[in-house]
Amino acid sequence: MASAHLDHHLALLAHLRGILVALGEAEQILDSSHSLFLERFDELVSDLPRDPEASLYLGQELISQIFHRYPQIAHLVPRDLLWFFGGDCLHFMPDEEIELFQRLDERRFEAQQNDEPFDWNQEKQLLALPPESSKH
Structure with a gap:
């Protein structure tokens, strides 16, 4: 996995952890x-950089548990993490x-194959635009 791609998701996990901590602190x-x-x-956050493939199952399990254990914050789970961990x-x-x-992901892999830079967030915004608004 590309480092920038992994770093992006580690940052999202850190953000989500902050939400979980705040939830506990708010009793x-x-x-x-x-x-x-x-x-x-x-454990997931520390293992993910060392062994991304093996960490996917734990990530799937924990992200899915958030939806079941903490439904009040389900809308705050970054959608990128759902895609990143996949599965359930x-x-x-x-x-x-x-x-x-x-x-x-197809655009990311294509950029990787062509040794081109790829900005996940910028590309996501471009893809989310309605077709007529992407023309300028």
Whole structure:
């Protein structure tokens, strides 16, 4: 996996962890397993750079658990993480969004093959534009 691509998702995981910590600090979690969940989340963040492929399953499991354990913050889970981890996480994405991320990944791989720079966020914004607005 390209470093910039991985770094982008690690930053999103850090953001999501901050939300989870704030949720616990606000005492909105009555479940005592919240700290254990955060420990597993931290394990994912530390293992992901070392072994991205092996970490995908833990990522799928934890992201999916957020939707079930913490439905009040489900809308705050970055959509990029759902696509990045794939698997069961894709159940939380509508078909149109999956198609957008498929096109985005195709563009990323094409840029990689051609040794061209690729800005994930910029490309995502361009792909999200309605067809008539991308012409200037």
